Amino acid sequence: MDFDLSKVKIGKDAVADLATQKTIQLLSDLNFVLGMLPDAGYEVGEMEVELGIAPKVTVSLKLGRAPNEARLKSILEKMNNAMLSAIVTALIQASKLQDAVSVETLELKDVKVILTAVPNVSLQWKQKVAANKLAA
Numbered sequence: 001m002d003f004d005l006s007k008v009k010i011g012k013d014a015v016a017d018l019a020t021q022k023t024i025q026l027l028s029d030l031n032f033v034l035g036m037l038p039d040a041g042y043e044v045g046e047m048e049v050e051l052g053i054a055p056k057v058t059v060s061l062k063l064g065r066a067p068n069e070a071r072l073k074s075i076l077e078k079m080n081n082a083m084l085s086a087i088v089t090a091l092i093q094a095s096k097l098q099d100a101v102s103v104e105t106l107e108l109k110d111v112k113v114i115l116t117a118v119p120n121v122s123l124q125w126k127q128k129v130a131a132n133k134l135a136a
Contacts, residue, residue, distance in 0.1 A: 019051065019052060019053055019054075019055060020051065022055060023049065023051060023055040023057075026055065026057060026083070026115065027049070027057070029081045029084050030057065030059070030084065030115070032084075033075065033079075033084050033087070033088065034059070036071075036075045036078075037061065037075075038064060039068070039071050040067060040068045040071035040072045040075065040091075041063060041064055041065045041066055041067040041068050041071070041095075042061040042062070042063065042064065042067065042091070042111065043061065043062045043063075043064040044059060044060075044061060044062075045060040045061060045062045045110055046059075046060045047059045047060070054116060054117050055116075056114065056115065056116045057114075057115040058112065058113070058114050058115070059112070059113045059115075060110050060111075060112050060113075061091075061110060061111040061112070061113060062110050063108055063110070063111070067091070067094075067095035067098070069092055069095050069096075072088055072091055072092045072095065073092065075088050076088045076089060076092070083115060083119050084115075086119050087113050087115065087119050087121065090113075090119070090120070090121035091111065091113075091121060093121075094111055094121050094123055097123065098123060101125055104128075105127055105128055106125040106126065106127060106128065107125065107126060107127075107128045108123060108124075108125055109124045109125055109126035110123075110124055111123055111124075112124065
């Protein structure tokens with residue numbers, strides 16, 4: 001029984017092409033959302049794309065001003081992508097949670113959105129600059 005390696009390479013290339021196509025579609029949909037987020041109070045700080053069978057896109061969002069939950073809901077109504085809808089829904093929940101940390105010396109640093117098979121959003125707080133100056 002002969003094993004034809006050329007068929008394996010063709011299959012591997014087809015999977016890689018499909019993964020790249022899915023990533024391009026995801027980024028196209030993501031561009032739509034990222035273009036609307038400044039109106040909702042978020043600015044894009046940085047973005048990282050990892051290609052693979054299951055692509056991963058990480059977007060770091062900075063708060064330009066207080067998040068506008070009504071604007072996020074408006075963006076959500078225009079979405080037809082389940083993954084991006086989940087992200088916008090998570091940002092709505094994050095805007096509710098950001099005031100839950102009420103330590104005077106902390107402020108919300110950024111919001112990290114990670115698009116993978118199971119998307120998630122994380123909030124990071126940092127020490128306030130004013131608190132550092134008072135302690136010195």
